[in-house]
Amino acid sequence: MYTWNEIYENAIDKACGSSELRAKDEARFQVRNLIIDLGAPPLDESEVPEDVVEDYCKSLNIKFDECGNIVSLELPHWIEDIIYKRKDDAYLEKDLNATAQSLFGTDIEITDEQMQQMVLMYRHNEDCNVAINDTLEDTVRRVLKR
Incomplete structure (x- = not known):
């Protein structure tokens, strides 16, 4: 399992279409959909969407597989x-x-x-x-x- 930071750092300086870049995009997309479903404003309304993704990933302890799919999270009790x-x-x-x-x-x-x-x-x-x-x-x- 990977954290958002690991997914993000693996995608730095990768070529367009690389598996690492696709994994980052998929992870971002899944977190975006999750937070919209939870009632938060869309990422597009923030100045730095990646920072918002990072904040949600930390607060919910979201983990991803190598393809960027959410495989684990911790919801508030x-x-x-x-x-x-x-x-x-x-x-x-x-x-x-x-x-x-x-x-x-x-x-x-x-x-x-x-x-x-x-x-x-x-x-x-x-x-x-x-x-x-x-x-x-x-x-x-x-x-x-x-």
Whole structure:
């Protein structure tokens, strides 16, 4: 794995079209897209885009492969927590949906509002001393009132 500085320094004085220059351009492009996706202004709006790339690479500890592809980064913990919660909620929604289908048939329709209500109710009622399936069934029955 390579840092931005290593990628950048490897490209210095290289001929146009060299693999080192292509790797630097690819790394810059991927960091540019990443920071735009995270809500930062585009690199083109800064006076020295390479300095902005370097700053983001340092703050996020971004590492690249030999082709300039991002292979590793460290997000702030609060962002990782949000991602984890979203994934956990998505798994819970699948479990709630499967439970509803097993209880009431595959033609059951659950609105987004009902699903959000079930997720909140499940989170409130989950207990390590109660079987997960029992809590899922209770939640589904209470929200769908069946």
